[in-house]
Amino acid sequence: MELQPSDSLKIIQEIIQQRKQKYEANGFFLLFWGALIALSGIVQFTMLISDFYPKQSGMVWAVLMPLGFVVNFVILFRNRGEQRKAFLSADWLDWAWFIAGVIALLSFLIPFTSWNNYEIAILTIYFPFAFVALAVALQLKMRLWVTTSLIAIVIIYSVLYCPYGIFLPLLCSIVACLLFLIPGIQLYIHHKKQQNV
Template sequence: MEEKELTPQESMALIQSMIGKSRKRYSDNSFFFLLWGWIVLIASLTHFYLATYTTYEQPYIAWSLTVVGGVISGIVGARQGKNAKVRNYSDKMYGWLWFSLGMAMFTIVFNGQLINWNTVPFILLLAGVGTAVSGAMMGFKPLQFGGFAFWILAFIAFRQPENYQMLLLAFGVAIGYLVPGYIMKANFRNNGV
């Protein structure tokens, strides 16, 4: 079989088509940003409320919502993996990025007592990495902006008491996950991308 030489216009059209397909595939990930955005927002605000305005001794119980999120993410991710026609290199890297960050976050939280439960700044830093890199992989500026917001909030969180770190975390996921997630979902619904 003979290879056809592409004109510059055909090459550009092929590249744009591939980018469009990649963005469309990633836009389905709005589900995960919205799911985790809402879970972390609710858990962090509940933790803040219980720790600040009640005498309840275990405000961290709010974080049990993350178990539900993990199960839902696992089920949806497995279904998406089965339904995917083609799984390319960038899909694998995207999955490994978030798996790796999830393991790092779990390790930090599981060992939180060793750092006096000052885990939120580290979680914000890692969420910033995942969000910014995901935005760069997708060519989606709102996620990249969300990553920068997470990093700024992490810098501030290191200087705040634990209760107020929860408010910064809630604000971070609102800016870093929810806003980009809803923009991504609207783009997909309106444009298929």
């Protein structure tokens, strides 16, 4: 049996819609990580500008990010049966998110202080997430997320040329809002509309 072009297009549209529904249902994780990273950056920036233990301000990240991973896994595996099926049938984008997360986690273990700046940390942590977010946004055909991902990539790359200094944590908050929080809000709103219809 040969597929007609219209049948192929219909199958592709169904796959895109299923993936979009999956991200809308899991939009919580985008909201969670966007808010957590933005909060971490704002708290560290506040500690730096107020001269409140500025040398220990990096501990905000060292405490909140592992805590976020623990909360994330607890929520993910709360319902083991469904999550096992979802894990086994994960598509390549799920694995891309996982790999980006592992890279970010490993980046926290690298001694960046030997470089006397944290620009490399920003690149190693945020670039993988930015490109995965862009891939997801392109696949879901979400123009807003594509736009925010591209803006985030430009901002992340700008750390090589612009000395942000004390404003680097605030920059992390902005990137988190662009990559996670804004798309998460859009997905959450769309999911709520779908449920009410």
